[in-house]
Amino acid sequence: MPDSELPFEPYRTKVVERIPNPSREEREKALDRAHYNLFNLTSDEIRIDLLTDSGTGAMSDRQWAGLMVGDETYAGSRNFARFERVVRSMTGYPHVLPTHQGRAAENLLFSALCRPGDVVPNNMHFDTTQAHVLHQGAKPVNLAVPEAYDPNSDFPFKGNVDVAALEQVLRGPDPVPLVMVTITNNTGGGQPVSLANLREVARVARAHRTPLYLDMCRWAENAYLVREREPGQAGRTPLEIGRDFFDLADGATMSAKKDGLVNIGGFVATRDDGLAERLKELLILYEGFPTYGGLARRDLEALAIGLEEATEIDYLEHRIAQVRFLADRLDRAGVPYFRPPGGHGIYLDVNRFLPHLPPEELPGQALAVELYREGGVRTVEIGAIMFPLESVPGRRSIELVRLAIPRRTYSVSHLAYVADVIVRVYARREQIGGLEMTYRPERLPHFTARFRPKGATPPTAPHGP
Numbered sequence: 001m002p003d004s005e006l007p008f009e010p011y012r013t014k015v016v017e018r019i020p021n022p023s024r025e026e027r028e029k030a031l032d033r034a035h036y037n038l039f040n041l042t043s044d045e046i047r048i049d050l051l052t053d054s055g056t057g058a059m060s061d062r063q064w065a066g067l068m069v070g071d072e073t074y075a076g077s078r079n080f081a082r083f084e085r086v087v088r089s090m091t092g093y094p095h096v097l098p099t100h101q102g103r104a105a106e107n108l109l110f111s112a113l114c115r116p117g118d119v120v121p122n123n124m125h126f127d128t129t130q131a132h133v134l135h136q137g138a139k140p141v142n143l144a145v146p147e148a149y150d151p152n153s154d155f156p157f158k159g160n161v162d163v164a165a166l167e168q169v170l171r172g173p174d175p176v177p178l179v180m181v182t183i184t185n186n187t188g189g190g191q192p193v194s195l196a197n198l199r200e201v202a203r204v205a206r207a208h209r210t211p212l213y214l215d216m217c218r219w220a221e222n223a224y225l226v227r228e229r230e231p232g233q234a235g236r237t238p239l240e241i242g243r244d245f246f247d248l249a250d251g252a253t254m255s256a257k258k259d260g261l262v263n264i265g266g267f268v269a270t271r272d273d274g275l276a277e278r279l280k281e282l283l284i285l286y287e288g289f290p291t292y293g294g295l296a297r298r299d300l301e302a303l304a305i306g307l308e309e310a311t312e313i314d315y316l317e318h319r320i321a322q323v324r325f326l327a328d329r330l331d332r333a334g335v336p337y338f339r340p341p342g343g344h345g346i347y348l349d350v351n352r353f354l355p356h357l358p359p360e361e362l363p364g365q366a367l368a369v370e371l372y373r374e375g376g377v378r379t380v381e382i383g384a385i386m387f388p389l390e391s392v393p394g395r396r397s398i399e400l401v402r403l404a405i406p407r408r409t410y411s412v413s414h415l416a417y418v419a420d421v422i423v424r425v426y427a428r429r430e431q432i433g434g435l436e437m438t439y440r441p442e443r444l445p446h447f448t449a450r451f452r453p454k455g456a457t458p459p460t461a462p463h464g465p
């Protein structure tokens with residue numbers, strides 16, 4: 001990539017945070033202590049943290065200034081009024097209920113709408129969305145287009161819903177309380193949904209009198225990719241494109257830790273007056289009064305500012321260019337990743353990276369562990385461990401390792417370092433061994449599961465007192 005094409009950071013540094021540099025020996029010890037689950041590492045043990053782009057970004061000087069005008073009134077805070085105004089004008093949804101993060105918004109929406117035996121279709125549920133649907137006794141079904149399951153396809157809208165399959169589910173025997181569409185599709189590679197596809201989804205949902213909700217946590221990135229890839233959208237702003245998406249739906253949940261550019265926060269928004277009343281009751285029960293909903297009021301001020309900054313074109317251009325920079329470095333070395341590069345990160349294609357490891361040896365987790373071992377880079381498995389329901393024993397499902405890029409946080413040099421680490425691991429891929437799980441929790445297993453290298457001797461039981 002010539003220098004003129006290097007992503008140009010549209011911001012300069014005002015505050016710095018030192019980056020730790022644990023030695024190989026320290027990393028080895030950390031892996032052992034963490035039971036080979038990278039969620040158990042501490043930040044001092046990590047050189048570059050690409051575990052998630054959720055709540056890990058940097059706030060702007062304007063957002064930090066916003067914190068100083070926090071009006072911590074219990075009910076009727078000025079910060080809530082500003083936040084509500086921003087979300088209303090962005091989405092057009094009249095009812096806006098703040099929550100402490102995305103999964104709290106999911107809890108409210110699914111508690112209000114789902115009953116045991118219901119089916120909830122989505123292009124692809126994210127882990128917390130799936131867990132909340134299951135928590136209500138309902139069944140999550142993923143209905144992404146077939147291209148979404150082909151890591152090699154360069155189809156530009158791999159987040160799209162298979163509309164014929166959706167129609168079948170809506171006609172089927174089980175009640176469907178709502179249709180969800182996740183923009184972008186995080187589980188399937190950060191891939192966007194096209195406007196044309198959402199129009200079709202909305203038409204079918206309307207025909208079956210079923211409400212349509214968006215999981216809008218990466219909506220601005222989705223809008224930017226639509227602007228780039230969808231015919232007829234090139235001259236439009238992300239706000240205009242986003243508004244078309246919101247107009248087609250009845251409401252949305254948002255983890256604002258992504259395109260809200262804050263470290264904590266979320267909301268649920270709807271046009272449905274009756275539903276809003278039920279959501280408000282649940283909000284008070286679980287989160288807090290509707291003008292703060294589980295957040296400090298100053299957080300709402302930072303969020304209102306962040307939501308606007310996330311739609312700025314130079315910010316989005318740089319963000320997507322960072323993802324492409326990493327993809328370009330991997331292309332040069334022939335490293336397989338889920339194509340095309342999406343909105344918030346690169347997803348390594350584990351089945352082609354480590355073809356010698358069978359699914360039982362947890363190749364995704366093994367690769368994530370190896371990237372940490374090689375260079376202190378923390379990533380996350382998105383495969384058989386995170387989504388056990390998607391996996392059929394003995395069959396290879398899509399197995400990915402996600403490198404999620406935190407917003408406004410790392411520079412090109414950091415990403416070049418990450419690419420070097422991946423390329424070094426790729427060069428010795430045949431020597432990488434598998435893992436086995438020694439503890440599997442019932443819900444959301446990836447967060448707290450424990451592993452050990454396959455064939456390792458189990459540690460001897462500690463002597464009791």
Ligand SMILES: Cc1ncc(COP(=O)(O)O)c(C=O)c1O
Nearest residue numbers: 054101102103126128186215255
């Ligand atoms: C698509 C999607 N939906 C929902 C969530 C849940 O959000 P939160 O972590 O704020 O609870 C996430 C988080 O990563 C996500 O990526």
